[in-house]
Amino acid sequence: MAKIIYTHTDEAPLLATYSLLPIIQAYAAKAGVEVETRDISVAARILAQFGLADDALGELGQLATTPEANIIKLPNISASIPQLKAAIAELQGKGYDIPDYPEHPTTDEERDARAKYDTVKGSAVNPVLREGNSDRRAPASVKNYAKAHPHRMGAWSADSKTNVATMGERDFFANEKSVVIPADDTLTIKLVGADGTETVLKDGLKVLAGEVVDATFMDVAALRRFLTEQVARAKAEGVLFSAHLKATMMKVSDPIIFGHVVQAFFPTLFEQYGEQIKAAGLSPNDGLGALLSAVEKLPEGEAIKAAVQQGLADGPALAMVDSDKGITNLHVPSDVIIDASMPAMIRTSGHMWGPDGEEHDTLAVIPDSSYAGVYQTVLDDCRANGAFDPSTMGSVPNVGLMAKAAEEYGSHDKTFEIPAAGTVQVLNSAGEVLLSHDVQPGDIWRACQTKDAPIRDWVKLAVSRARATGSPAVFWLDENRAHDANLIAKVKEYLPEHDTEGLTIEIMAPAAACAYSLERIRKGEDTISVTGNVLRDYNTDLFPILELGTSAKMLSVVPLMNGGGLFETGAGGSAPKHVQQLVKENYLRWDSLGEFFALVPSLELYAEQAGTPGAKVLAAALDRATETFLNEDKSPTRRVGGIDNRGSHFYLALYWAEELANQTEDAELAAAFKPLAEKLRAAEETIVAELNSVQGSPVDIGGYYQPDDAKAEAVMRPSATLNEALASF
Incomplete structure (x- = not known):
C-alpha cells in the first residue's frame, strides 16, 4: 500500500515537525493520502542498536530499494563523537540501559558497544537512504523571490588578505591510486609491517564488475x-x-x-x-x-x-x-x-x-x-570583481553522484589511522595486489568505492537535466586525480548512450569548472554542476548560500534507481543554534520551506503510486500556496516579536486551504476545504496573537536529543484556535 514516510529527525527540523506534521496529515487525509513517520534521530539510532527501539533506518533502507519508496527526509544529526557522547548521556539520564562510548575498548563487551556506536556516527543515515543520485536546485519561486528581495552581501576589497x-x-589528492574492477570479486585490505607481520584491516569487501576502487593516504x-x-x-x-x-x-x-x-x-x-x-x-x-x-x-x-x-x-x-x-x-x-x-x-x-x-x-x-x-x-x-549581486546572478544547480555510498562518504569503514610503518595493500581474491602505499605510524589511509550502475545513472541524470533546462552541464572532474581519471573514461563511454545533440556538456577540473560557472553567474546565466559526492555537498551549500542566503530553500529530489523517490529538505547546519534560541526564549527561527518544497513532488509521486488524483491536486495547490507564502514574506523572522516557525506554518496552512478551496479540478476537495479556509482566514488575527504571545520566556522540551513528545508538542502548538480548527476539520 502506498504511503508517504515523513522522517522524525533531530534538533530544529524535529521541533518544526511537531507543528507542521499535524497540518500535513490533516490535509493529506482529506485526499486519501497516508502519511506515516519513522524515527531516524540519533537517539533512536542509538537505541535501535541495543534493541530498545525499532530499527527504522534499516526499514527505510530496504524500502529505498523498491518502487514503493516515497520518503521525505529531513536533516538529521551526522553525529560527531562529542555529539554521540552527549546523546548517550541524555538517554542514560532518561533511564535507558546503554553503555558509555568506549574510547579505547579492551573487552569483547566494550568492542561490541564500540562497533554498535560506530554505526551511528557521521553520515550513517544518508548512504542507507540514498539509493539514487541527487538532483538539487532552487525552485523558480525561490529564485524569483531572492532576486526581488536580495539578501545582504558583504562588500569585498581588492586588497583582502583572505x-x-x-x-x-x-x-589524499596527491597520493590517490585507482583501479576499475574487471569482474565481481572480494577484496582484502591488509597492512604488511616493516617487520614482516601482516594485519588484516578489512576483509570480505565485495565489489562488482566495473566498480571504481580508490586508495590514498594523508x-x-x-x-x-x-x-x-x-x-x-x-x-x-x-x-x-x-x-x-x-x-x-x-x-x-x-x-x-x-x-x-x-x-x-x-x-x-x-x-x-x-x-x-x-x-x-x-x-x-x-x-x-x-x-x-x-x-x-x-x-x-x-x-x-x-x-x-x-x-x-x-x-x-x-x-x-x-x-x-x-x-x-x-x-x-x-x-x-x-x-x-x-x-x-x-x-x-x-x-x-x-x-x-x-x-x-x-x-x-x-x-x-x-x-x-x-x-x-x-x-x-x-577580490577581482566584488561581491555577487543576488538580484541578477545566475544559478548553479547540481547533479550529484551519491547512490550506493559512492565516493569519499562511503569510505568510513575503510579508513584507518596506521599503527605501524609498512605497506597497506588492497588485494583481490586471487591474492594479487591492486593498490598499495608505503605508510608511517599515524598516517590516515582510506579506500573508497564507486559502483558502475550509479555512475551510469549519474550521466543519464545530467543529460536529462541539461535537456530539461537548456543549461550547460559541467562534470567537475580532474584528469590529474586518479579517481577522476577513471570517472572521465566512464563519462565518455556513457554519454553516447544519450541524445546530447544541441546540448553543452563539458568536463573540467573543479577549480576551472568553478571559474566557468562564476563567469556565467555574473552574467545571470545558469550552469549545472555535475559532481561527485563530496563536491555535491559543497556546491549545494556554496552556490545557494550566495544566491539565496541559505541552502535550506532548495528542492532536493533523489530519483531512486529502482523506482520511487527520496525527497530531501535542505541543510540543517544552523539547527543547534535554533534549538538553543527556542529553549531560551520560545522562538524557533527554523525555516520549513525545504519541507514545503519536498512535499510537492512527494505528493505527485503518491498520485502515481496509489492512483489517487486528489494527491496531485494537493501538490498543485501547495505549490501555489508556497509561492504566495514567499510573496507575502511569511518566513520566520530572526528575532522575538515577529512570526517564527509556528507562525509560518499557520500561513502555509491558510494559503494551502484557500488554494484547495478555490481550485476547480476536484469539487469534493474544494467543498471540504472551503469551511476550513474561511475559519482560518477569519481567525488569522487571533491565531497569530496566540502564537506570538508565548515568545520571550524559557521553555522545557524535555531533552535535546530525545525531546519529550508531550512537552515539545505543547511548545510547538500553542494556538488553541488553530489546534481546534485542525481537530474539527
Missing part, C-alpha cells in the same frame, strides 16, 4: 609540517587562523586531522602536558572545548588551562564560533563544517569573527587539496 591554505602534496608528518607553517603564516599576515573540515560526514579521517590542527596551534601545551592529557583519556580530536571541560579534574588542570591561554596569546588570532562565549574555531570538531562555513565567510566580505567580536580577513586552512581550489577560485573572483 585566502585558502592547502597541502597540495603528500595529501602523510601525517607532512600534515603536521603544513599546519605549523600555516599557524606561523596567519600570525605573520595578521589574519585570523581557521580550520575547515567535515568531522561529521568524514567521521574517521577528519576528527583525526582536526586533532592535529589543535596540536599544531598549541605546540607548547602538548609538549608539556601531552602525556598527562593522553593518560586521562582525553583526545585533541574531540576539540579544545572537551579538553578544557575535562581538565578541571586533573591535578595539572590549572596549569593546562594556563597553557591554553598562553597558546592563544602566542599564536595568531583564532577565528571564533561565538566570540561572546569564547568558543573558538577549534573548540568542537563539528562546529565548523566546511560546506557551511566557507560560503558564510565568502558572503561576509571574506571575513570571519575574531576574539574581539569584529570581522577580519582569514586564512582558511583546508588540508586536503582535492577541492580546496574551488574556494580559492571564489575568493579570487570576489
